[in-house]
Amino acid sequence: MAKPLFKVNTSQEVITMLKDHLNLKEITQNNIEEVDVKIALHRFLAEEIVVPANLPGFNRSTMDGYAIRAEDSFGATDSLPFYLKIIGEIKMGVRPEFKINPGEAVKISTGGMLPGGANAVMMVEYTEQIDDTTIEARRSISPWENVVREDEDLKTGEIILRKGHRLRPQGIGVLAGIGKTNIKIYRKPKIAIISTGNEIIPAEGEPRIGQIRDINSYTLGACIEEADGVPVYRGIIKDEVILLEQEIKKTIKEDKVEAVIISGGSSVGVRDVTLEVLNRLGRPGVLIHGVSVKPGKPTIVAVADNRPIFGLPGHPVSAMIIFDLFVRPLISWLQGGEYNYNSTKEIEAELTCNMVSNSGREDYVRVFVYKEGEKFYAEPILGKSGLISTMVRASGLIKIGLNIEGVEKGSKVRVRLF
Structure with a gap:
C-alpha cells in the first residue's frame, strides 16, 4: 500500500507548535549560573536588574566652564554682558565643601560636581576673564544647561534590565555603572548533532566512490556556536533504528543536552527510521513532518519529554535554512529570551x-x-x-x-x- 504524503506546515505554525509543546520555564529554571559581567556579553539575564542608587549620583558638568546660578545670566547678550566673581575651582572626584551665592561662579571641568547653589554651567567659550577674580559672560543660559542631573541617567528603584534580556556592550556598561559586577545568566544550551547515512564518512577520511565527508556536523556546529549555543558532536550513525535510538538516549544521558539535531534524519532512506525512533523516545513525539519551505520540505520536528529533536534534511543548504528558521529561535528560548529577527x-x-x-x-x-x-x-x-x-x-x-x-x-x- 502506498504511504500517504506528509502534511506540510508553515514556518509560523511550526514555531507555534514547538513553543506550545515545550515547558520552557521548567528547562530554564535549573539552568542558571553566576558569572563576572566581563564575560557576559550576548548572554541572557536570569535576573531582573534594579538600580540601587541614582546615576551619576550628583549634578555633573558636561562642559568645561563655570558653575553658576542660571538666573544670573538671564537677559545677557554680546552687547549686554554680566559679571561674576570667581570664588574657587572644583577639583575632579571631590565633593565641593562650599556653595555659591548670587553673582558668584566657580571654575569647573567636564565631569566635575556642581557645588550647592549652582544649577548650570556657562561654557568657557562664552566668557572672558577680566582679572583673577572676575569673568565677563555674554550669553543667557537656562537652568540645568550643560549639566547631567543626579538621577538623569538612572533613578533608584528603576528596572533597567529585565530577565531574559540579551546583554549588549551598553548593557555591560550599565551593570558596571551600578556596581553589579557579578550577574546571574542562563547557561548556553547544549545541542547534540548526530549525522546519519551509510554513505557519510568523517571529515578527515578519504571518501571512496559513493561516499561523502560529513559536512553538516561542522556546518551545524558552527551555526549553534553563532547562535550562542554549545554544539555536542556525536559523530555518524548508520541508518538503523536501534543504533539511532541508542545514540539519542546516550547523548541525553551523558551530555545532558537540551536538544538534538539529526542531520539527514528526514531524507527518504532514513525518514521512516527517524519517525519510528522519535515516536518512542517520549511524549508527545513527532509534531511536524513536512514544512512549506523550499529548500527543507521534509523536515521533522519532535518533542520527547520536554526535549526538542529535529530531523533536518541531509542537504547542507536545506539544513542551514531550517536551522535558521527553527533551531536558532529555540536556542534563544532555552536561555530565557525571545528571538528577535536581526x-x-x-x-x-x-x-x-x-x-x-x-x-x-x-x-x-x-x-x-x-x-x-x-x-x-x-x-x-x-x-x-x-x-x-x-x-x-x-x-x-x-x-x-x-x-x-x-x-x-x-x-x-x-x-x-x-
Missing part, C-alpha cells in the same frame, strides 16, 4: 532577474549582493540544495512569501545577510 543584518536590493516560486510555500533564494553607484543589487545564485558552495558564494538570502508566485526583475527585495 533587522540590522538586512539590506534592500534590486533583483537582477525574474524569480519563479510556487504559491503555498516560502522560497529562500541564495543571492550575491553587489553595489553599483548608490544602489545594491541581488543576483540569485542558482543551484541544488546539496551544493554547499552556493552558500559560500552567497551574501545572504531573500524570502519569497507563501502566497507569492514569483518576483520580477527590478523588484526591491530584502536581503538577510549572512
Whole structure:
C-alpha cells in the first residue's frame, strides 16, 4: 500500500507548535549560573536588574566652564554682558565643601560636581576673564544647561534590565555603572548533532566512490556556536533504528543536552527510521513532518519529554535554512529570551532577474549582493540544495512569501545577510 504524503506546515505554525509543546520555564529554571559581567556579553539575564542608587549620583558638568546660578545670566547678550566673581575651582572626584551665592561662579571641568547653589554651567567659550577674580559672560543660559542631573541617567528603584534580556556592550556598561559586577545568566544550551547515512564518512577520511565527508556536523556546529549555543558532536550513525535510538538516549544521558539535531534524519532512506525512533523516545513525539519551505520540505520536528529533536534534511543548504528558521529561535528560548529577527543584518536590493516560486510555500533564494553607484543589487545564485558552495558564494538570502508566485526583475527585495 502506498504511504500517504506528509502534511506540510508553515514556518509560523511550526514555531507555534514547538513553543506550545515545550515547558520552557521548567528547562530554564535549573539552568542558571553566576558569572563576572566581563564575560557576559550576548548572554541572557536570569535576573531582573534594579538600580540601587541614582546615576551619576550628583549634578555633573558636561562642559568645561563655570558653575553658576542660571538666573544670573538671564537677559545677557554680546552687547549686554554680566559679571561674576570667581570664588574657587572644583577639583575632579571631590565633593565641593562650599556653595555659591548670587553673582558668584566657580571654575569647573567636564565631569566635575556642581557645588550647592549652582544649577548650570556657562561654557568657557562664552566668557572672558577680566582679572583673577572676575569673568565677563555674554550669553543667557537656562537652568540645568550643560549639566547631567543626579538621577538623569538612572533613578533608584528603576528596572533597567529585565530577565531574559540579551546583554549588549551598553548593557555591560550599565551593570558596571551600578556596581553589579557579578550577574546571574542562563547557561548556553547544549545541542547534540548526530549525522546519519551509510554513505557519510568523517571529515578527515578519504571518501571512496559513493561516499561523502560529513559536512553538516561542522556546518551545524558552527551555526549553534553563532547562535550562542554549545554544539555536542556525536559523530555518524548508520541508518538503523536501534543504533539511532541508542545514540539519542546516550547523548541525553551523558551530555545532558537540551536538544538534538539529526542531520539527514528526514531524507527518504532514513525518514521512516527517524519517525519510528522519535515516536518512542517520549511524549508527545513527532509534531511536524513536512514544512512549506523550499529548500527543507521534509523536515521533522519532535518533542520527547520536554526535549526538542529535529530531523533536518541531509542537504547542507536545506539544513542551514531550517536551522535558521527553527533551531536558532529555540536556542534563544532555552536561555530565557525571545528571538528577535536581526533587522540590522538586512539590506534592500534590486533583483537582477525574474524569480519563479510556487504559491503555498516560502522560497529562500541564495543571492550575491553587489553595489553599483548608490544602489545594491541581488543576483540569485542558482543551484541544488546539496551544493554547499552556493552558500559560500552567497551574501545572504531573500524570502519569497507563501502566497507569492514569483518576483520580477527590478523588484526591491530584502536581503538577510549572512
